[in-house]
Every structure is written in C-alpha cells, then in structure tokens.
Amino acid sequence: MAKPIVAIVGRPNVGKSTLFNRLTGGRVAIVEDTPGVTRDRLYRDAEWLGQSFTVVDTGGIEFSGGEDSITNQIRKQAEIAVAEADVILLLVDSRAGLLPQDEEIAAQLRKTSKPVILVVNKVEQFKDNSDLYDFYRLGFEDLVCISAEHGLNTGDLLDLVVSKFPVPPEDETEPDVIKIAVVGRPNVGKSSLVNAILGQERVIVSNIAGTTRDAIDVPFARKNQRYLLIDTAGMRRKGNIAENTERYSVIRALRAVDRSDVVLIVLDATEGVTEQDKRIAGYVHEAGKGAVLVVNKWDLIEKDEKTMHRFDAEIRRQLAFMPYAPTLYVSALTKQRIVKITDLVDFVAEQQVQRISTSVLNEVISEAVQMAPPPSEKGKRLKILYVTQTGIKPPHFVFFVNEPELMHFSYLRYLENKLRENFGFEGTPLKITVRRREEKT
16 A cells, blocks of 8 residues: 655745654665665655655755746646645745745645645744744645754644545455556656557557656456556656756655555666666665566667676666666567566565565574674674564564674675575565564573
8 A cells, every 4th residue: 555645845945854854753874785875865754643654855946047947846846746745745934934935836735635734844932923924824724833953843743744644545456466566767668668568558658758647557467367567657867857846756656666566667778777766766675565677678789798797787786775676678669578577577476475484494594693603792792592584575584682783784684695595585675673582591
C-alpha cells in the first residue's frame, strides 16, 4: 500500500528544510555507499501516531527573471504539489509577514480539493498572535503556528496532518499477482518498454519528456503467472526544467514503488547512471523492494566483447548500495531480451519470499564467525548468540547479541554477504536488526 505524501511548499527562506528535518527526525548523514547519495535529501519517511508517511521538501520557489518567470515557477511547483501530495503544507514566515509571493502560491493551492494547512513558522510568542491575522487572508481554514527550529507546536501540526490523510482503499489485487513498477527518468524508454513487455500498444509513447502523467495499471499474464504492471510518470533531468520542479518530481514514482513487489529501474544506455537514477534507486532500496536494473537502448551502443562488462562495472560503482540488483541489457525498440524481463521478475519475486530455518541460519552464521571473528573494542568482544528470520519482502533477520553497539557496520556487511553467498537473495535488499540478549549462565 502506498504511503501518504506530505509536501512542504513555499517561497525561499521560510524554513522548509528545517521543518522537513524536524518532522522526519533530523538530518541524515550521507555515506558514500549508502542509498540516496545525491548531495541532497529530498524526501524521507516519517511516522506519527502509528501512521507512516513520506515528507517531501520541494525547495524554495526562486523569484527572479521577471514576472513571467515568477508566475511560471509558481504554477509548475504548485501544480506538481497538487497532483502528487495527499496533504500540502504551505509554509510562511511570521517575521517577514504576508508577502505577495505567499499570495501567489496560495492562489494556486486554493484551486485544489487537496487539504492545505497554512503553517506560520518562526513564531516566538504563542499567546499573542495578533500579528498573524494577515495570514488568514490567504483563505485556508487550517492555520498552525510553529517554530520549526525549536520544535514548538510541531506535535499539534502532525496531529492535524495525520487527520487529513485519506482512508486507504483496500488492496483488491490477488495474492498470487506480482506487482511490477516501472520507474525512471523521462525519455529512457519506459513506456516503450511497457509496450514491448505487453506485446501491444497499451501506453502512449512519445519522445517528449513527461508524456506519461500518472501511474497506469495494466494487468497481464505469462506462463500461467499473473502480473500487474505499473507504468509511472518519468523523472525529469536537470537542465530540462526549473531546478525547483526537478527537486519535486521524484515523488511521481514513490506511490508506484510502495505498491509494487518488484521494481524495474530503467536506465538509458546512452547516458549511463545519472543523479536522478541514483535518487530513485535509493528510494527503491530503502523501501525494501525487489529490483532489476533494466538498461534500455542497448541497440544504440557500439560494442565489443567487453562492453557489457564495462557497463556493469560502472553501474556497480554508481549504485554501490544495491549490488544485489541484477542487470539486464535490452532494447524496447528491437525487442532484444524483452522476454527475459518477466523471467527475471519471477526469480526476484521468489527470492523475496525465501525463508530460512533458524537452525540452518545459525549454522551458517556460526561458521562465518569462526572464519572471521568479530573485532573487539576496549577489551569487549561482540558475541552473536543466535539469529532468526522474522519476515519477508524484504527478508528480515534479527541478530541477538551481547552488546549491540559492538556490531560494526563493516562486520554487519560481512555477515550479510555470507547470507547472500549461502542463500542467494538476489534482487532483494535484506533487513537486519541487531538486538541485545543476555547470555545464559
């Protein structure tokens, strides 16, 4: 089921990023081989009152380049926010007061039926709000005063946000149907790929970036297996449109990814892995979904006997956080290797639901520990008491240890690699939890 999406919109310098970090639990350190290494963090999952949702920081609308530029950027960002979000937070600055730019954005948001909460930031005195009456002129029923920097009143804001979420529809998809999301930037050939998989023109194909505006669900069957193919709107490249819209457009694929079992991440062979590719791949990884890296337009590449090897090496370098995802080099135009896509999807779907008995798990981990004992720290050594699998999609393993803080990231990766060496789990991330358990005496 897709998580609700909360979009924070507003002009620059009103505190959007501060509120974003406040609602989602603070800044995330960027590590080179972890997902989302794209120099900025545009979206992050949050939870409040047991409800999970995704918060998106849209970036500020830059008011430069003349009146036409101002109007155009406001319209683009507001339209995307309206189309994709379940709840929109319009953030304004109490210190600066109501500005014409706020009114321009509000005018666009009032045209939608989506819930809009007016959030007045940088409020220092919550008893006397007489200076805030001007903001009621924007015409929104819900107004909340906060200080994002100090976290004041953000709990009340989250209470209101969660109350605005739509009631999720029941998933009517039958359990034996494999749901496949097709995601990627515009013009990588996603719609052509969907048509090639289906064997008929079921989705409009155009060389104009962004032709596919919404997710399109297409059921089909092959070899007695039923599928639901979810084609999504593409993610625009930098330079093609305004930076602010670029920052926001990533959420077009989020719902489809959340709903899916396996995600086809479509890359353009003529362009290689871009920052946008990393961004969407990072979200797929963090969502715990199965993944296949589909390199399209392979027919346009001049090849020798080492071309595919070089491409694979570069993809692994750029997407170091998902070495488990298999690659497939195809051409939607010539139908090259298209038939292999569903075979690979079937394989990844099987890997996602694989269950390993506790006895076999502990035998493998015990052998791994004997081969490479965990390092000690200040005279203490990590002891792995036992391991068990607690879930699937993705496979979830719980390691019970004496001191969880002694489990170094590099040693955890070593153990994950041993799990993969012994059991496969190709195409799927693994979720590993480390918990304390007292040793038996």
